[in-house]
Amino acid sequence: DIQMTQSPSSVSASVGDRVTITCRASQGISSWLAWYQQKPGKAPKLLIYAASGLQSGVPSRFSGSGSGTDFTLTISSLQPEDCATYYCQQAHSFPLTFGGGTKVEIK
């Protein structure tokens, strides 16, 4: 199974700050990676597909990069509505696996 490791597990930043979340796969997954945002009590929401594709309707302050084993989700200017937990997910092979999540809070 492919293990997905996210870091940090939580981050506290000020409005307007740049926030970076990393996700590392235990083996190469090309660009077969998605990022999701989940707010408390809600279903996850797709933000980024194929490592760097911005999902329709998602603000352009969100971006994804990487390939192989190392990936990054960046929020260029943190907004209050971005408070949530973020998950990466590999789609390279079954079983599909998610990272452990990164909780983003406003300082």
Next chain:
Amino acid sequence: QVQLVESGGNLVKPGGSLRLSCAASGFTFSDYYMSWIRQAPGKGLEWVSYISSSNFTIHYADSVKGRFTISRDNAKNSLYLQMNSLRAEDTAVYYCARDQFPPNPEYGMDVWGQGTTVTVSS
């Protein structure tokens, strides 16, 4: 609008069974590959099972293999998860979700239901 609605969650005793349903609307259900994903209280997301549009391809997480069965009825626009031999560790919110651009899983899961809660406890 495009929507997935889960139902069937309940409180069940260990060793019991439950059948979850996911009703799709607003899109051509038979074109899409579907997954079940669960989230235990206070924990992260765990993928559970996957089915292709025509039932040809099915996958399970090791944690549920042999106990859970995924199926779909394209005529009824519905996805199912039959859960047998339930354990306390199966307690979670269960979501159904669709692949955005099958058969290309790298495009992610773009539509999710609101979730249904399964509690396994004596």
